[in-house]
Structures are given as structure tokens and as C-alpha cells.
Amino acid sequence: MSGVNSTFEEIARALEPAKTVLVASHLRPDGDALGSTIAFALWLKSLGKEVTAWNEDGMLEKFRYLPEADIVKQPEGTGRKFDAFVALDTSVKNRLGTVLSAIEEPAIFVNMDHHVSNGRFGALNYIAAASPATGEIVFEFLKDRGATITPEIAANLYVAISTDTGSFQYPNTTARTFRVAAELIEAGVDVGALSQAMYDSQPRRRLELLRHALNEVKFCCDGKVASFTLTEADVARLGVLPEDNEGIIDHLRSVDSVVAAVFFEDLGGGKVRVSSRSKDRRVDVCKVCAVFGGGGHALAAGARIAGSISEVEERFLKVLCDEVRGID
Ligand SMILES: [Mn+2]
Numbered sequence: 001m002s003g004v005n006s007t008f009e010e011i012a013r014a015l016e017p018a019k020t021v022l023v024a025s026h027l028r029p030d031g032d033a034l035g036s037t038i039a040f041a042l043w044l045k046s047l048g049k050e051v052t053a054w055n056e057d058g059m060l061e062k063f064r065y066l067p068e069a070d071i072v073k074q075p076e077g078t079g080r081k082f083d084a085f086v087a088l089d090t091s092v093k094n095r096l097g098t099v100l101s102a103i104e105e106p107a108i109f110v111n112m113d114h115h116v117s118n119g120r121f122g123a124l125n126y127i128a129a130a131s132p133a134t135g136e137i138v139f140e141f142l143k144d145r146g147a148t149i150t151p152e153i154a155a156n157l158y159v160a161i162s163t164d165t166g167s168f169q170y171p172n173t174t175a176r177t178f179r180v181a182a183e184l185i186e187a188g189v190d191v192g193a194l195s196q197a198m199y200d201s202q203p204r205r206r207l208e209l210l211r212h213a214l215n216e217v218k219f220c221c222d223g224k225v226a227s228f229t230l231t232e233a234d235v236a237r238l239g240v241l242p243e244d245n246e247g248i249i250d251h252l253r254s255v256d257s258v259v260a261a262v263f264f265e266d267l268g269g270g271k272v273r274v275s276s277r278s279k280d281r282r283v284d285v286c287k288v289c290a291v292f293g294g295g296g297h298a299l300a301a302g303a304r305i306a307g308s309i310s311e312v313e314e315r316f317l318k319v320l321c322d323e324v325r326g327i328d
Contacts, residue, residue, distance in 0.1 A: 003120065004266075005126045005127060005128075006018075006110075006124040006126055006139045008126070009144070010143055011023075011110055011126060011141070011243070012125055012141075014084070014231055015084055015086075015108065015110070016121075017083070018049065018082075018083035018084035018108055019049060020049070020050045020051075020081075020082045020083045020129070021051050021052070021082060021084045021086060021089065022053075022082040022084070022085045022086070023040050023041045023044065023052070023085075023086045023087045023321075024049065024053070024055060024085070024086075024087055024088070024099045025054065025087070025089045025090055025131035025134075026055075026089055026090040026091070026092075026095040026096065026326055027057055027095055028055035028064075028242055028243075028298075029055050029089075029216075030163060031160055031162070031248060032089050032133045032135050032160040032161070033055070033088065033090075034055065034059065034066060034069075035059070035066060035091040035135050035157060035159040035161075036088045036089055036133075036137075036138050036156070037053050037055065037072060037088055037089075038066055038069065038071055038152075039138050039156040039157050039160070040086060040088060040138055041071050042044050042068060042071075042150065042153050043142055043145075043147050046147070046148070046322060047072065049170055050077070051071075052073075052082065053072045053073065053074055054074065054075045055072055055074070055099070056071075056074065056075065056099060057096035057242075058074040059217075060072055060243045061086040061136070062201075062203075063203075064318070065194075065197040066155065066159060067152035067155050067156060068152055068156075070149045074098075075098045075103075076102065077102055078101070078102055078176070079102075079103070080103045081102065081103070082103065082190075083106060083290060084104065084106055084110065085105065085106050086110070087111050087113075087121075087122060088112050088113065088138070088191060089112075089113030089114070089115075090111070090115075090118075091117050091118045091119065092117070092118075092119055092121075092295060094121075099178060104235050105296070107152070108123060108124070109121075109122045109123040109124070110122055110123070110124045110125075110126075111124070111125045111126070111127075112125075112134060112137055112138070113127050113129075113134055113137075113293075114128050114133060114136075115127070115129070115132040115296060115297060116129040116135050116286065116296075116297060117286055117294065117295030117301075119298045121176060122230055125216060125259040126141075130172070131148065131162050131170050131176075131196075131296075132161065132164055132165045132170065132172035132174070133161045133162065133163075133164035134164075134178055135156075135158075135159075135164065136177060136180055138149060138160070139157050139183075139184070140180075144260070150187070150188070150277045151189070152190030153187075154187035154189045155190075155194060156190045157180075158181065158191075159179065159194060161181060161196075161200060162195075162198060165177060165196075165318045166250065167199065168181070170299065171299065172297075172299075174269075203244070205238060205240050205241075205244060206240070206248075208210060208238050208240070209230075209240045212228075212230070212234060212238060213228045213230075213252070213283045214251070214287045216229060217252055219257075219258075220317060220321060221317075221320075221324050221325065223255075223257035224257060224263065225257065225259065225260040225317065225320060225321060226254070226260075226262070227253060227262040227264065228237065228252065228263060228264070229265075229266070229309055229313060230245070230265045230266065231266045231309060232266050232268050235265075237249045245265065245275070247274075248263065249261045251278050258279070259278065259279055259280050259283050259324055259327075260276060260277065260278045260280075260285060260323075260324060262274060262275070262276045262320065263275040263318065267304070270306055270307065271304055271306060271307070272304070272307060272308075272309050272312040272313075273302065273304050274292070274302055274303045274304070274305055274312065275302045276288065276301055276302065276320070277299065278298070278299045279299070281298060281299070281325075282326070282327040283300065283324055283327060284298045285301040285321055285323075286298050286301040287302065288316070288319050288320050289301040290300070290303075291319050292315075292316065293305070
């Protein structure tokens with residue numbers, strides 16, 4: 001595991017002899033994980049390969065609108081053999097979850113990602129922390145290979161990039177990102193239809209979750225930190241699914257005084273999922289999450305922490321507030 005990236009050509013050459021290829025991304029996938037997976041799988045298929053696309057959670061209901069969404073399945077069997085394995089958008093190997101326990105790891109193991117904390121666990125790694133989305137890396141890869149960007153590939157990459165940049169708003173959104181988006185639109189993306197599918201087609205229970213978050217939000221550290229918790233009882237009462245949580249934290253982050261926002265979710269069994277966002281580069285939430293064994297990006301990171309929800313909340317907020325006070 002070196003700190004040096006393989007080139008796109010090296011990765012393509014390594015994949016060339018492979019007849020069967022597995023493409024997978026991190027559990028509890030987001031639009032970038034699933035969009036990148038489908039786009040890469042479609043490209044491999046166009047080369048005549050036998051492609052399997054897996055995610056521990058399968059295809060989420062809320063991303064069913066992605067073209068060729070059905071390609072993504074939950075892992076099946078054990079000791080499954082593939083000639084090559086491409087992991088996308090996955091910073092830590094064990095975030096591949098049950099995908100890993102279903103396979104015998106092949107020698108050709110490609111790891112393409114944009115998380116700064118990526119463990120470079122592949123045999124071939126391409127980690128671009130400056131990229132706002134793995135979807136943008138996949139686009140660069142396909143362009144480099146001279147691949148045809150079909151309307152289906154374009155839509156998947158557009159969703160990957162749009163969702164991971166908070167609809168082209170986060171600071172990692174560059175001129176290049178807009179150029180890539182423009183090329184994807186030229187390749188056949190219907191911006192209005194996709195935007196509606198991404199942002200204006202939420203199940204009502206998600207609004208109920210937002211109502212809960214707005215009722216429960218707590219401010220600390222002179223109003224610079226906002227947080228809310230979701231207990232198992234809340235989940236049962238609201239009927240929310242794990243995928244409904246995405247983006248709720250942005251409503252906390254949107255308050256002017258807030259520098260960092262945190263969401264604590266009780267997973268049961270003494271485990272708490274923490275999701276954090278920062279608005280200020282000087283407050284590195286990846287660093288804070290790393291204290292608890294997590295990781296991600298400087299402005300968006302997470303961790304799974306053992307303990308009761310109130311205890312985890314207290315411990316995490318203490319470390320975060322120390323970090324926030326450091327910028328005064
Ligand atoms: Mn991503």
C-alpha cells in the first residue's frame with residue numbers, strides 16, 4: 001500500500017484481462033456510491049465483461065430513479081470468486097460490509113475514492129481527495145479511456161456529483177466540476193427531471209423526521225455547534241428508514257452562528273452512528289471523528305461509536321467543542 005496513485009491507464013490495463021468483475025461501494029450508500037457503481041458497471045459491461053454490482057444495502061428505494069438501478073444487488077453466497085474487484089467511494093475497507101464476507105478477494109483489487117482518510121487498501125489505488133465526488137473521478141477515468149458517455153452513464157454520474165456537492169454548493173465544487181456537469185448534460189442528462197427526482201420527491205416520513213430534528217435541536221459552544229439525536233424509539237414512532245437521514249443535518253448547518261452540526265443516531269446494541277458537518281475549514285470534523293475511529297472528509301465525516309446515545313453525545317461534543325474553540 002503506497003501513497004502513490006496508480007494511473008488510469010494502469011487500472012484499465014489491470015482490468016483488461018478480467019472476465020468477471022465485481023463493483024461495489026460503501027454500506028448505507030449515498031448518491032455518489034450508487035451512481036458511481038452503476039456508471040462504472042455499465043462501462044465494464046460495454047467492454048463485454050460479466051459484471052456484478054453489489055452493495056450491502058442493495059439499491060435503495062430513494063435512488064430507484066437512477067437509470068439501470070436494478071443492476072445493484074445485495075451480496076449473495078460465500079467464497080464467490082471474481083477476476084477483479086473495483087471498490088468505489090469507500091474510505092475504509094470494512095465499509096464494504098457483507099460484500100467482503102461474500103467473496104474471495106481477487107489479486108486485481110482497484111480502490112477509487114475521494115475520501116482524504118482512504119486507507120489505500122486496494123492493490124491499485126486512485127485516491128483524489130480534491131475531487132468533490134467519486135463520480136467526478138469515474139468521469140475523468142472514462143474520458144481518459146475514450147469511453148462513450150451514454151445518457152445512462154451520464155445521469156448516474158450527474159446524480160453522484162450533484163448529491164455529494166450538496167447540489168454544487170460545497171467548497172470542493174470547482175470550475176472543473178461545472179465543466180464535468182456541462183459535459184454530462186451534453187451527453188443527455190435531463191437536469192429538471194433528475195433534480196426533481198433527487199430533491200423534490202421525498203417521502204412524507206422524511207418531513208416528519210425533519211420536524212423531529214427541529215424540535216430536538218440543541219445548541220452548544222456559544223451556538224457554534226448544533227446537534228440532534230434520534231433514538232430507537234424515535235425511529236419506531238416516526239417509521240423512518242436509515243436512508244431518510246441524509247441531508248437533515250444540513251438544516252442545522254444552515255443557521256448563521258453554526259460552524260458544525262452533528263447528528264447522533266442510536267443503532268441499537270450499544271452502537272451510535274455519528275454524522276458531522278463543518279462550514280469552516282479550520283474545524284476539521286474528520287479529525288474529530290478519527291478520535292473515535294471514524295473518518296471521511298474535513299467538512300463531512302462520521303463514526304460509529306460504542307456506548308449509550310447520551311454518553312456518546314457528551315463525549316463527541318466535548319472533543320468537537322474543543323476543536324471549535326480552537327478557531328476563536
Ligand atoms: Mn462520495
